[in-house]
Amino acid sequence: MAIETVSIVGVGLIGGSFGLALRAAGFTGRIIGVSSPRTIEAALRRGAIDKGGPLEEAIPESDLVYLAQPISRILEVLPEVSRLARAGALVTDAGSTKREILERAGGCFAEGPFFVGGHPMAGKEQRGVERAEADLFAAATYVLCPLGSDLPVTPIVDEFVSWIGKIGAHVVLLPAEVHDKVVSWTSHLPQLLSTTLAASVGKQVAGEDLLRVAGPGLRDMTRLAESPYEMWKDILATNRGAVEQALDRYIADLQALRSDLGSDEVEQKFRSAGQVRLALTTKP
Amino acid sequence: MAIETVSIVGVGLIGGSFGLALRAAGFTGRIIGVSSPRTIEAALRRGAIDKGGPLEEAIPESDLVYLAQPISRILEVLPEVSRLARAGALVTDAGSTKREILERAGGCFAEGPFFVGGHPMAGKEQRGVERAEADLFAAATYVLCPLGSDLPVTPIVDEFVSWIGKIGAHVVLLPAEVHDKVVSWTSHLPQLLSTTLAASVGKQVAGEDLLRVAGPGLRDMTRLAESPYEMWKDILATNRGAVEQALDRYIADLQALRSDLGSDEVEQKFRSAGQVRLALTTKP
Structure with missing residues (x-):
């Protein structure tokens, strides 16, 4: 197994559901949450994460970094995440628009860790880890937007794509503009x-x-x-x-x-x- | 009990559901369906009506006439229904617009039977008695539009209003234009x-x-x-x-x-x- 530790940054409806879905699909590695103390507490109670921690500690330990904050926070945090992530790790996001996020990521993921943009087409009108569900992604389309013309060929990227399938979603590869x-x-x-x-x-x-x-x-x-x-x-x-x-x-x-x-x-x-x-x- | 025989003219989704709902709410009188032979057969199978019959036979026997056809058919049939209905009977409809129907009814319900326009705010995107449901009207608003400024005060109108309540709907009295x-x-x-x-x-x-x-x-x-x-x-x-x-x-x-x-x-x-x-x- 290439992915042993996952960080979920922003453990709300989507981040929390991703943690619950990974667990329900059989993921046995560690899941670290990066969020406010109140959210971490709720996420631990829901079983969406195993522990909470600050960005500076969580990212360097992770094989997969899942950014599930609001788009403006993802844009802000990308440069720091790219510095903190270790070589070979995969950083991905769940933001609802992709062009600006991919532009920002293109400027800071030149070497070391990989970046692939993501957009799970799932959600509901309420927010928060309290509303998170292990089957939120079931039958959903999950868009992936690579920085280049195709996904990087690495075991971690392959395994991430296979986890998307295991949580019930259907991958569609698209350029960010499309x-x-x-x-x-x-x-x-x-x-x-x-x-x-x-x-x-x-x-x-x-x-x-x-x-x-x-x-x-x-x-x-x-x-x-x-x-x-x-x-x-x-x-x-x-x-x-x-x-x-x-x-x-x-x-x-x-x-x-x-x-x-x-x-x-x-x-x-x-x-x-x-x-x-x-x-x-x-x-x- | 003032209402012993009901005719449902047009036994589709709404007409069929009205029959099923009356039965489920404890109505023990007769329910006659007026529709095409194929629809009558399906409505009998669903238990929405007790028997089928032509308009000329069904209307004169009925205390309550429920017109649940398309609006254009209701407009066409109103003069004939007003002639066939017996004095004291209540004729009502389930058309989705009310102004033209009330105008037409005003011209032919001067004496004898009563007319009250109706619009049950229930439905779904599919049609037909096959999709009818006894609880289609549960928690629905049921608009009534009287010909005058208020409902006629007769035992049959009172009982019809009470059946609307028993099938789970909530009556709102409105002028047709509103x-x-x-x-x-x-x-x-x-x-x-x-x-x-x-x-x-x-x-x-x-x-x-x-x-x-x-x-x-x-x-x-x-x-x-x-x-x-x-x-x-x-x-x-x-x-x-x-x-x-x-x-x-x-x-x-x-x-x-x-x-x-x-x-x-x-x-x-x-x-x-x-x-x-x-x-x-x-x-x-």
């Missing part, structure tokens, strides 16, 4: 539509009695509106161009639908949408 | 956002592999895109003004959010949206 464009459509736009829908309905439909004149559709369509801005601030800041483009194109499509009301075009749009939905819900 | 405006925001706009999202993502994200680079958020936000256009055609046709206004205001809000990207305004919108979401998910 990842960021795709998620602007599949994740960032849906979030902004949900937030705007909840805010607009709240303005237009006065009173909680009338708000209850709603079916299950509105509940689905506003679930993402529970997501905390703290997380989205970094995502929107590091993918602004793609998000603006997705918003512009979506607004144009919505305006076209509005003009088409009453014509057969609307039926065609419902049929296209139904086909895309089918593709989204069909297992590979 | 109902149609509220649902343009809480139901019709969310549907069009979901349909447009699925269609736009399908255009912009090429290939099923990239479509899978998505988290649970996109699945929530596109569930409604499975809804059949056949149902939405009538809804959009009978509530076009309100739907256009909701679309225009939502598009303006989305454009404002796009302009606000990078500013503190976005945080404020996430907070407002989170509060509305909380109100939507808090039990009364």
Whole structure:
């Protein structure tokens, strides 16, 4: 076994779930958590980590370093992590945008430890290790973004990829720019539509009695509106161009639908949408 | 017991669920289904009705007539139903828009049977009596729209309202115009956002592999895109003004959010949206 010690930096929903998932999948090595004392305590109680420790002690001991903080913290900490990590170790992250993180990593992972960007497409609208789950990654897509055109060929990288499979996720290898464009459509736009829908309905439909004149559709369509801005601030800041483009194109499509009301075009749009939905819900 | 015989006209998801729900809530009278022979057969198999029969025979025998067809069919059949129904009977419907149905009913229910418009805020993206469920209405809002300013005071209307409570739903009394405006925001706009999202993502994200680079958020936000256009055609046709206004205001809000990207305004919108979401998910 090449990976004997793992550091999880930022033991929240994703970091905590990664620890629980590794354990549930049979990982028998050490898992060190780097987080605030309160989070470390909660993570120990949940069994997501074996011990807590400061960055300066945890990183040099680790074969795999898993950065699961907010994107802005990952960007800040990357240079220090690259200095602390030992030669041959793998540093990876779980940030929701990849272009800026890969640019930063490219500048500091020239030699010694390896870096591979990651984005597990899993999560929920609540945060914290208290909500972590061993099966959070089950059936999820797990994007990996290499610094070069392909993953480094080392036993540790191979083993990390095999652990991703063992925790139930499905690896997709993508350049960071392609990842960021795709998620602007599949994740960032849906979030902004949900937030705007909840805010607009709240303005237009006065009173909680009338708000209850709603079916299950509105509940689905506003679930993402529970997501905390703290997380989205970094995502929107590091993918602004793609998000603006997705918003512009979506607004144009919505305006076209509005003009088409009453014509057969609307039926065609419902049929296209139904086909895309089918593709989204069909297992590979 | 004032209601001994119920006719359900259109035994699909809603009509079938109403029959199953009445039975599960302890209704011991007769339930007659009026639908195509194939649907009647399926409804009998599900136990949603006791027998099938043609409109001309079923309506005159009934204390309660429950119209659960598409809106355009309800509009067509109302004059005939008003002629066939006996004095004192209650005719109600389950159509998703109410203004046009109430206008039509106002013209033909001057005397004899009573009419009260209804809209159970329950449903799912699939149709048909095969998908009907006895608990479809559990915890749902059930809007009633009287022809006048209040419900008619008759034992049959009282008993119908009490059955709505027994099947688990919560009655809200609204004028038809208010109902149609509220649902343009809480139901019709969310549907069009979901349909447009699925269609736009399908255009912009090429290939099923990239479509899978998505988290649970996109699945929530596109569930409604499975809804059949056949149902939405009538809804959009009978509530076009309100739907256009909701679309225009939502598009303006989305454009404002796009302009606000990078500013503190976005945080404020996430907070407002989170509060509305909380109100939507808090039990009364």
